[in-house]
Amino acid sequence: MPLRTRLTERLGIEHPIISAPMGFLAGGTLAAAVSRAGGLGLIGGGYGDGEWLEREFSAAGNERVGCGFITWSLAKTPELLDKVLARSPAALMLSFGSPAPFVAAIKQAGVLLICQAQSMAHAKEAVEVGADVVVAQGGEAGGHSGTRSTITLVPEVADFLAQAAPETLLVAAGGIADGRGLAAALMLGADGVLIGSRLVASSEAKTPKGFQPAIMAADGDSTIKTTVIDIVRNYDWPGEFNIRALKNHFVSAWHGHESSLREAPTHAVEKERYLSAFNSGDAENAGVIVGEAAGLIREVWSAERILEGMVAQAEGLLRSGAQHVRPRAT
Ligand SMILES: Cc1cc2nc3c(=O)[nH]c(=O)nc-3n(C[C@H](O)[C@H](O)[C@H](O)COP(=O)(O)O)c2cc1C
Numbered sequence: 001m002p003l004r005t006r007l008t009e010r011l012g013i014e015h016p017i018i019s020a021p022m023g024f025l026a027g028g029t030l031a032a033a034v035s036r037a038g039g040l041g042l043i044g045g046g047y048g049d050g051e052w053l054e055r056e057f058s059a060a061g062n063e064r065v066g067c068g069f070i071t072w073s074l075a076k077t078p079e080l081l082d083k084v085l086a087r088s089p090a091a092l093m094l095s096f097g098s099p100a101p102f103v104a105a106i107k108q109a110g111v112l113l114i115c116q117a118q119s120m121a122h123a124k125e126a127v128e129v130g131a132d133v134v135v136a137q138g139g140e141a142g143g144h145s146g147t148r149s150t151i152t153l154v155p156e157v158a159d160f161l162a163q164a165a166p167e168t169l170l171v172a173a174g175g176i177a178d179g180r181g182l183a184a185a186l187m188l189g190a191d192g193v194l195i196g197s198r199l200v201a202s203s204e205a206k207t208p209k210g211f212q213p214a215i216m217a218a219d220g221d222s223t224i225k226t227t228v229i230d231i232v233r234n235y236d237w238p239g240e241f242n243i244r245a246l247k248n249h250f251v252s253a254w255h256g257h258e259s260s261l262r263e264a265p266t267h268a269v270e271k272e273r274y275l276s277a278f279n280s281g282d283a284e285n286a287g288v289i290v291g292e293a294a295g296l297i298r299e300v301w302s303a304e305r306i307l308e309g310m311v312a313q314a315e316g317l318l319r320s321g322a323q324h325v326r327p328r329a330t
Contacts, residue, residue, distance in 0.1 A: 003182075003311055003318075007133075007169055007192035011090070011112070014038030015311050016192030017182070018114075018135075018171060019199055019303070021068025021093055022143065022289075023047060026196075028059030030204040033303035035063045035090075038311075041303075042093055045069040045084065047235070048077040057087045066090040066112070070144075071097030072238060078102070085109040093135070096144060096241055103129045116173065116194075118146030118241070123157045127165045134161065135194050138174030139225065142197040142291030144241040150174040151188065158189025177293035179313020186318070195310075197293040202303045210281035211288045212300050214246060220295030222246055228254040229287035231261050232274045244291050249284040250274065 002008075005016045017039035019026060023046025031041030043056050045067050053067070066089045074081060074094070081102055084092065092106050095116035106113050107130065115126035116135040126134045136157040138150025154172045161168050169192075172185035177198040185193045199205055201212050224247045230237045232254070237243075245251060254261045254270075261270060277285035301309070 003186075003315060005186065005191045007171065010132075010169060011040055013040050015307055016186075017307055017310065018042060018091075018192065018194040020143070020173070020194055020196030021045060021066075021095075022196050022200070022205075023070065025200060025205045025207055025289075027206050028056035028061075028065065030199060030202065030206070030303060031056075031065040032060040032063035033202075033204040034199070034307065035060075035065050037304040037307040039303075039307050040090060041065045042091065043067045045074075045080065047073045048080045050077075050080055050083060053080065053084060057084075064090045066092060066114075068093035068095060068114070068116075071095060071099055071102070073097075073235075075101065081105055085111060091133075095135075095137075097238065098125065099129050099131070100125075114171075117157065119148055119153075120156060120160065122146075123160060124164075127161070127168060131168060133169045133171055135171045135173050136190070137194075138172075139244070140175030140292040141173055142200065142223075142244055142293070143289050144237065144243050145174065145225075146240055150176070150185075154185060154188040154190050162189075175291060175293050177296040179310045179315075179317060181293075181296075182310050182314040183317040183321075186314070195306075197291040198297060198306055198310075199303060200290055201297045201300050202306055203300055204303050208278060208281035208283075208286070210283045214248070214283035214288055215290050215294050215297055216299070218246055218290070218294040220292040223290060223292055223294060224251060224255065226251055226255045227258060228261055229289070231258055232267070232270050233287075234271070243287070243289060246283070246288040246290060246294070248288060250277070250286060 015038040019034040021042040021044040026044035034041030091112040093114035115131040117123040172190035173194040
């Protein structure tokens with residue numbers, strides 16, 4: 001029997017799983033595969049590249065997919081929002097920055113608004129602007145995040161929504177990579193989950209070759225939150241967020257030496273080296289962006305197998321959970 005939640009009902013999907021709009025890695029092929037498998041797939045609009053987005057929406061074909069943007073970056077290229085809304089996405093997700101300037105256009109287009117929140121303050125802002133879905137993201141996550149943990153942020157946001165906006169759905173993100181995480185998220189009060197890291201190790205992601213074997217070999221201790229990957233790429237991220245990635249050669253060499261990395265001519269040299277390492281899939285000299293869930297990933301699977309496996313395991317756990325409840329002695 002499938003898992004039924006308010007998320008599956010409201011979105012008309014089979015499984016309560018949304019794929020993260022991972023910049024560069026979550027293209028149309030991955031998003032479509034996730035939707036085809038019964039979840040909701042999101043294309044990673046990332047820092048905003050109009051031609052890339054057009055290509056990836058075409059790659060998704062007729063599959064019902066959504067898209068996500070890094071909000072502070074979208075503010076620099078706001079015209080991309082109209083381009084994406086013209087594609088009638090199934091949902092538009094905004095993360096990292098105030099969603100307020102973009103809400104009117106999204107609502108006017110009748111598109112589901114998902115806001116990713118890293119703190120209670122972000123969750124409150126999401127409700128104020130009228131988000132349909134709030135994603136509570138813990139710092140275990142791959143990619144950028146704040147300082148809160150999934151296990152405390154999700155139930156705190158659940159309590160807040162129950163009181164302030166009972167119709168708003170809650171999705172948990174950060175460290176969820178199997179059925180245990182999915183079952184736990186539902187128990188914490190979420191209506192579903194959003195997963196990124198597990199799908200970096202899927203056959204449909206645009207993950208550079210070399211990165212997936214490095215993730216298979218890593219455990220959950222092998223990641224670190226750092227700013228050096230943004231410094232080298234010249235991304236001016238707000239200070240409340242930093243990125244979680246593998247502690248590889250590049251990160252170990254520069255973490256703690258951020259001012260030296262910023263200096264000319266070092267920066268220009270390192271940037272060129274970094275981009276060429278990324279393009280050639282060199283997992284030691286580019287940013288391998290993945291969360292603590294790296295320690296739970298042992299094989300590259302198709303998105304379909306990942307979703308089916310998560311749901312089957314969660315169902316089994318939720319059914320057998322009652323074994324822990326003993327009748328009280330009278
Ligand atoms: C490789 C990678 C890239 C990401 N890029 C983005 C992004 O561009 N925009 C965004 O909103 N979130 C991004 N995220 C974060 C996800 O939205 C999500 O919060 C996270 O993947 C959930 O935690 P998990 O990685 O443990 O599943 C990224 C995550 C990963 C792993």
